[in-house]
Amino acid sequence: MHQIIIIGSGPAGFTAAIYAARAGLKPVLFASAVGIGGELMNTTEVENFPGFPEGVQGPDLMQKMQEQAERFGTEVIYDDITEVDFSGEMKRVTAGDGSVHEAHTVIYATGSAYRKLGIADEDRLSGHGVSWCATCDGFFFREKTIAVVGGGDSAMEEATFLTRFADKVFVIHRREELKASKIMQQRAFDNPKIEFVWNSEVAAIQGETELTGITLRDTVDGSERDLALDGLFIAIGNDPRTHLVHGKLDLTADGTIAVEGRSSRTSSPGVFAAGDVIDPSYRQAITAAASGTVAALDAEHYLAAREQAEQIALATA
Structure with missing residues (x-):
């Protein structure tokens, strides 16, 4: 006892x-x-x-x-x-x-x-370009190009926060409208460093020892394209x-x-x-x-x- x-x-x-x-x-x-x-x-x-x-x-x-x-x-x-x-x-x-x-x-x-994307190399490159915490890791991406996956308040908050460090922040969302609150959406829309990638999901993560980019899949027509990145932040809850x-x-x-x-x-x-x-x-x-x-x-x-x-x-x- x-x-x-x-x-x-x-x-x-x-x-x-x-x-x-x-x-x-x-x-x-x-x-x-x-x-x-x-x-x-x-x-x-x-x-x-x-x-x-x-x-x-x-x-x-x-x-x-x-x-x-x-x-x-x-x-x-x-x-x-x-x-x-x-x-x-x-x-x-x-x-x-x-x-x-x-x-x-x-x-x-x-x-x-x-919550993870559930795709290959996600865990392998964790801490080497793939992150789930902007507050923890944003500092390491000064003057870099990064992306945030998600469409809720936390994703908008992370994307906005990351613009303090990165030169460019892509927001990748599976749909063509966000789940985030209006005020959080507008804050992200008004930020010149943020660019939205609609109707897209991450199909693959690229890089040997460090993240170098991702493969995006269009959720409407299924087409794929590559996007060069220095960092990927996953904010899906x-x-x-x-x-x-x-x-x-x-x-x-x-x-x-x-x-x-x-x-x-x-x-x-x-x-x-x-x-x-x-x-x-x-x-x-x-x-x-x-x-x-x-x-x-x-x-x-x-x-x-x-x-x-x-x-x-x-x-x-």
Whole structure:
């Protein structure tokens, strides 16, 4: 039996583990059996995380977070959680090897996953011209020609943001009208650096070690053409990893886990959520880490109140 179980090994999960471990709560953190570290493991240079003036590689940053969590006593288990039961006072989670683990509290920090195009070389060139985060990687494309795939608010926001760096930004959309709000559309239409490529989809990604271009397919007549590019930003949405808690925790209209105000408290007492799994807007490593801090402190306060209530009950028995 544990005090705290943490599910997730991104910035939110490891930050929660650091705080919980320093509080003497001996957290157990379940990292993926396949790969730990969240989306930062697919990011090369991270220049906007405080404390690294020269930048840091995404995998290196996550390794440092893990080492810090383990230094204070976090136990890391390399297995996936396949089932959760939050119905009782003791929370139960089932790991991929079939073992069942119990804890007084659970911090759910499984993050979110960027939606991908699902074409060859997309993952291979991730961090080498292909990106899902303009805020993270836009700086590397100064005076370059890039493209953004998508037609919603996030795509317009990313395209507009990227014009701060790039000389030219193509917006590639499958249809001839956008899903984005009118104000976001107009902002993009008014930007002289942005050019729209309508009724088109990315059929192939080109490049050996770095992205050099893409093949576009016309969604009306099926014709194809090549477009030379230095960067490709995919902005077709992301999905919070909440499949384990459907029907067990309240969710928002965005599909993220609902929490009370600025806290990490979910609809199930003793269960806390942190990181991208509660954040449909910002999805940055630093905001996820801050959210992990909140979850650890909330869990610590919950455990302290629980212990105090037990002591009062014993004293009055």
